[in-house]
Amino acid sequence: MKSRAGRPPIPKELRELIRRMARENVLWGEERIANELLLKLGIRISPRTVRKYLPERPPGRPRGDLRWSTFLKSHASAILACDFFVAVTATFRMLYVFVVIEHGTRRLAHVNVTAHPNAAWTLQQLRAVIAGADAHKYLIHDRDRIFARHLDDSIRALGLAVLRSPVSSPKANAICERTIGTIRRECLDWMIPLSEAHLRSILREWVAHYNGGRPHSALRPGVPGPPAGSAHAPKSESRRSWTPGALVRAKSVLGGLHHEYSV
Secondary structure, eight states: OOOOOOOOOOOHHHHHHHHHHHHHOTTOOHHHHHHHHHHHHOOOOOHHHHHHTSOOOOTTOOTTOOOHHHHHHHTGGGEEEEEEEEEEOTTOOEEEEEEEEETTTOOEEEEEEESSOOHHHHHHHHHHHHTTOTTOOEEEEOOOTTSOHHHHHHHHHTTOEEEEOOTTOGGGGHHHHHHHHHHIIIIITTOOOOSHHHHHHHHHHHHHHHHHTOOBGGGSSBOSSOOTTOTTSOOOGGGOSOOTTOOOEEEEETTTTEEEEEO
């Protein structure tokens, strides 16, 4: 007796498209993907067939679970992240640097220095960032004792939801952690502050360079906050070719540690 042949598999390109749609839209199930294929691409395929080619989900992760990375990407324009790091002066005095960054633009919204960090001082710094900024809805910070419960209550009163990262999970606040690493590698590892005022001055110049002159690969590439009409604003395709005899100007940053170039 001859066995009955099963239904032939769908084309490889379509299988890869289904998996891509599932990866890029973690809230979608087989029915939504099947409807998207039919209505938008004119491809008729049953949800049951779609289900066969969906990537396996990690154990313990129910379908439709919103991953942390997906949340960060979806709400990047509304997220602020903050953290402290330590800097040491030439006289071995320990100072604390507070950093606040916007996820969407990668702009350093605020940087300040103190020798005695506490909740009251931290709240004052955050008020300077949050005041008048309606676009911000979330604030990410770790579980350091400085971020006390009454500080979080005050932040919520300013209109932001507080997202506390898990214990010993720096990747949960990866953008801020990476920015602090950049400040160390490209600035403070090469300069020794003499005092709190000197450190503040160094960071002020560095932040202006970071926001207005340093290209960021995450912005494909781009600059977080170039001034209107600035030479650092992205050029159109027609202006990217080299012009023979063009005069390239160099602006020194931090005594020549970095330079910004323009024509």
